[in-house]
Amino acid sequence: MxxxxxxxxxxxxxxxxxxxxxxxxxxxxxxxxxxxxxxxxxxxxxxxxxxxxxxxxxxxxxxxxxxxxxxxxxxxxxVAQMMESIMQVASGLEAMRPPPVTGPKDAALRAARTCYDHLAGHLGVSLADALVAGGHVELMQDAGVVTDAGVALFRRIGLDVASLSGKTARLFCRPCLDWSERRPHLAGAVGRALCAHSLEEGWIRRLEGTRAVAVTPKGHRVFREAIGVR
Amino acid sequence: MxxxxxxxxxxxxxxxxxxxxxxxxxxxxxxxxxxxxxxxxxxxxxxxxxxxxxxxxxxxxxxxxxxxxxxxxxxxxxVAQMMESIMQVASGLEAMRPPPVTGPKDAALRAARTCYDHLAGHLGVSLADALVAGGHVELMQDAGVVTDAGVALFRRIGLDVASLSGKTARLFCRPCLDWSERRPHLAGAVGRALCAHSLEEGWIRRLEGTRAVAVTPKGHRVFREAIGVR
DNA sequence: AAAATGCTTCGGCCAGGACCGAAGCATCCC
DNA sequence: GGGATGCTTCGGTCCTGGCCGAAGCATTTT
CATH class of the missing domain: 1.10.10.10 (Winged helix-like DNA-binding domain superfamily/Winged helix DNA-binding domain)
Structure with a gap:
């Protein structure tokens, strides 16, 4: 073969x-x-x-x-998705293996990082949780959709998710299991757009030389007040 | 690290x-x-x-x-999903590489096979196409949902997809890019259920020793008349 | 030009690991 | 019991491939 x-x-x-x-x-x-x-x-x-x-x-x-x-x-x-899925399996093993050695650099990664084109880590999971809790997104194991309320919310923070939608009326996003948090976060078109928008608006910024990102004060405010994180 | x-x-x-x-x-x-x-x-x-x-x-x-x-x-x-995603990347390379050597065994695999727990190959893609064309499923790059008409269709062929749904009202399915057809087919909870149901009802049966499956005469009838394949 | 920088190619060293034959345990069958 | 059958462990061979030092191109800088 x-x-x-x-x-x-x-x-x-x-x-x-x-x-x-x-x-x-x-x-x-x-x-x-x-x-x-x-x-x-x-x-x-x-x-x-x-x-x-x-x-x-x-x-x-x-x-x-x-x-x-x-x-x-x-x-x-x-290729990125392949990497993610391998990480997925690799972190699954970690559960029954030696204790996770968490260095200071690792801590930053766990807190907030990009996962190719979307947000992951504690920040990514918190955002997803808040969006689900607020009824803006519905997530299941295999897929997710943005609700009408969600579309309105995203527009309020300056993100026109409606334009991401293809021929279908619905707006999809892909859940992506987080290797550090073991919970789903937002990937797919919506996750990508949210990440890009957050960088543009200066809500988060990349930390030199790693995949970790830092949430700026402005970002803290937006995420808390508009999306309801924490 | x-x-x-x-x-x-x-x-x-x-x-x-x-x-x-x-x-x-x-x-x-x-x-x-x-x-x-x-x-x-x-x-x-x-x-x-x-x-x-x-x-x-x-x-x-x-x-x-x-x-x-x-x-x-x-x-x-x-683990299966990891394998799929690696296949995905591997088949992507194939596009710009030597011509695909298709043996007779390979032909059976291309026609119809299982992809861990759901149907793939030409059969899988045809089913997905027919379901989309009939308005029973909406598929996008990252996710998909079964429409009300789709729920009714599945019930007609003896599959209660409504019971698969979790707390949410919506019914999700995951699109899975096919390595031989280069088009999406149905995976996720719905894809899994459809594959299992088809085996139970004798619409398809496994070919000895491979992942290939054969569509039985009964299966041909059901797929054509109820779902609208081909 | 000459020197510095970024990257690649070449040559040689070495370890990890893939493989098999032979032998050793289990389990089932007569 | 004795003999298959399924699987594993052990010992030894061999080769792929990862690594670096040294040298060679290409590009930019002085």
């Missing part, structure tokens, strides 16, 4: 610690240079170069040449 | 061709013995035993001892 070979190729590509580290670093959707990726993976540039070449020719990454830099990013959202 | 190690462990576990083959064989949700799995992977029982032990201690598989047989199955749906 030729398919099996491709499957194994992709999985083993993600299965090397150094490459996994680099892929993780790219999970926030940005493009990073080869040297930056070498640093986060803790390997020399030569070694990283080899890894990146393999990932690129396999189609997991796309490379953009710019001057003497080469910017790497995940080739598609489906 | 300790998480990274777990991630890499899981991915590399899936990244070995022999193990990938065994995991694939288990994607229909059934439990298989060690020797059966050794055969599908094309390796000796000793080698398979080692692989299975690793997969089990890592938590990807659960083992059930029964007499002198040991039955192995995927530990959880999240």
């Amino acid at each position: 030729a398919n099996n070979a491709r499957f194994a190729e992709v999985a083993s590509l993600a299965g090397d610690p150094a490459r996994a580290g680099m892929l993780h670093a790219l999970m926030d959707g940005r493009a990073l240079t080869a040297s930056e990726l070498a640093r986060v993976a803790g390997i020399t540039p030569q070694t990283a170069s080899g890894h990146l070449a393999r990932l690129a020719t396999a189609g997991l990454l796309t490379v953009e040449k710019q001057g003497r830099h080469r910017y790497h990013r995940l080739a598609s959202p489906s | 300790a998480n990274n190690a777990r991630f890499a462990e899981v991915a590399s576990l899936a990244g070995d061709p022999a193990r990938a083959g065994m995991l694939h064989a288990l994607m229909d949700g059934r439990a298989l013995t060690a020797s059966e799995l050794a055969r599908v992977a094309g390796i000796t029982p000793q080698t398979a035993s080692g692989h299975l032990a690793r997969l089990a201690t890592a938590g990807l598989l659960t083992v059930e001892k029964q007499g002198r047989h040991r039955y192995h199955r995927l530990a959880s749906p999240s």
